Amino acid sequence: MRARGRVGDPLPCPYTSLERMRAFARRGQISLSAGASGGGKTAFWSNWALNARYDGDYPIPTLYFSSDSDQHTVGIRIAQAVLGCTQDEAEERLEDSWDLFHEATEHTWWDFKVGPTLDHFDAEIETYSLVHGQYPSLIVIDNLMDCDAGYGADEGANQREALLWGSSKARETNAHIAFLHHVTGPNVNGNYPIGKDGLMNKVDKRPRLILTFHQTDPGLLNVSVVKNSTGPARSDGGWFTSIPWLPERSWFGG
Structure with missing residues (x-):
């Protein structure tokens, strides 16, 4: 335990109710967040990276792999969250000034490669460390289904290998790696609690x-x-907290 360093230290969290449930994103570990398409996964983790603060002042150094959403989609969502407005208002205000957007997101490094390989993840993480002099504290991989671990059409094998890589990389870098994932069957409607048995390809180990x-x-x-x-x-997913969320403004309450 004395030799563990920062492994196991929780990252700051913007959701107080989740903290009360002791659901911490810990350094040196990986997490999986799953839900229906459009069900809030990206918004949830974007808000975490954007608004969580060390000592109330310092944002989490973040590397965000967004293979599932392009620059325009993510940029508008982040701008909405920063500016507290609708999509149309965000696009209009960004035409006038990007300063507020850059100030709010300068702690986050974005990668938008489609179908990233494990080698690509490794190279981007090392590049981040060379530029910043440290590894990121939070790495978000959005999402697991898009990872190419070299197993061709075997979707389950690709996902299990990506999670194995993530477990190793989290320990190596002391980062928390958050994988976003999809669900199957009736869970794709996203209108009732989803348990471990609803995860695509049962990657819960x-x-x-x-x-x-x-x-x-x-x-x-x-x-x-x-x-x-x-x-x-x-x-079974029956223990949950309800977090205020206005998706049309990319806004979350605590």
Whole structure:
């Protein structure tokens, strides 16, 4: 334990109710966040990277791999969150000035390669460390389905190998690596709690923390803790917190 360094230290979190559930994103570990398409995964982690602060002042150094969404889509979502406005308003205001956007996101390094390989992840992480003199504290991989681990059309093998790589890389860099993932069957509607059995290809073994997302009421994103190696969880998704969320403005409450 004395030799562990920063492994296991929790990253700051902008969601106080999730912290009360002891669902921490810890250094040196990987997590998996799963939900329906458009169900809030990207918004949830973008907001985490954007608004979590060390000591209330210092944002988390972040490397965000966005193979699932292009520059325009992500840029507008982030601009909405920063400016607190609709998509049309964000596009109009960005035409006048990018200063506020750059100031809010300068701690985040973005990569938009489609179908990234594990070698690409390695190269980008090392490049980040060379430029910044340190590894990122948070690495987001959006999403697991797009990772190419060299197993061709075998989707499950690609995903399991990517998670194995992530476990090793998290320990090597002391970063927390958050993988975003899809769900299967009736869970794709995203309107009731999703358990571990709803994960695409049942890739629940390696992550130390698994969160799933669903919505039952407008204005709220329900986040279930279905696996938690250092805290309570319910594998059926029945233990969750409801976080205020206005997707049309990319806004989250605490």
